[in-house]
Amino acid sequence: MTISPRAARERARLQVDERRSQLLELGLQLFAERSVDELSIDDIARAAGISKGLLYHYFPSKRAFFLEVVRAAAGHLVDRTSAAGTEVSPVALQDGLDAYLDFVEQNARSFVALMRGSGGSDPEVLEIVETTRRSIADRILSLLGRQPPTPLLRTALRGWIGLVEAASLDWLERRDLPREELRALCAQMLLAALTAAGAAPVIDLD
Helix, strand or coil, X not given: CCCCXXXXXXXXXXXXXXHHHHHHHHHHXXXXXXXXXXXXXXXXXXXXXXXHHHHHHHCCCHHHHHHXXXXXXXXXXXXXXXXXXXXXXXXXXXXXXHHHHHHHHHCHHHHHHHHHCHHHHCHHHHHHHHXXXXXXXXXXXXXXXXXXXXXXXXXXXXXXXXXXXXXXHHHHHHCCCCHHHHHHHHHHHHHHHHHHCCCCCCCCCC
């Protein structure tokens, strides 16, 4: 059977997309174990089992690769938390926080680097992180039926997201608080923030 030029191009594009996705998944693993400064482009190519030249075919530089890995990680975080529930309920809130903490724990080194390390000073990385924060905030507001939010509600919700990030960093560093207690604290603080903004749903966490 003869393959048309269009079908051949589409197959080649799919193969490129698939290999690119595989490299990004590998990057998630590598950056979870070592910082971006500790990894060279040779290390990445070696781990992928490809030549450095081929890696450059997919990503023009280590920084470009790192940015795409961060973008992929952010997408995974948003997808995980979004899939946790589509309603305002204690179960959905706890599932969403569990999904968030799963991500933080599984990508501990990268998470700390993004929030405290060299990645945090990179404007493009900061924009990816900020987009992720907006996505999480927008999803909560959508579930609450509060779009567009009042300035007070927007500020309260963004403050809560910052609290969860800081609490997660402290938890990763010290490991002296059971995860269940951290999750409960974050849930209670969300309700407190929403209550202060006059937008608390009727949820009984007890």
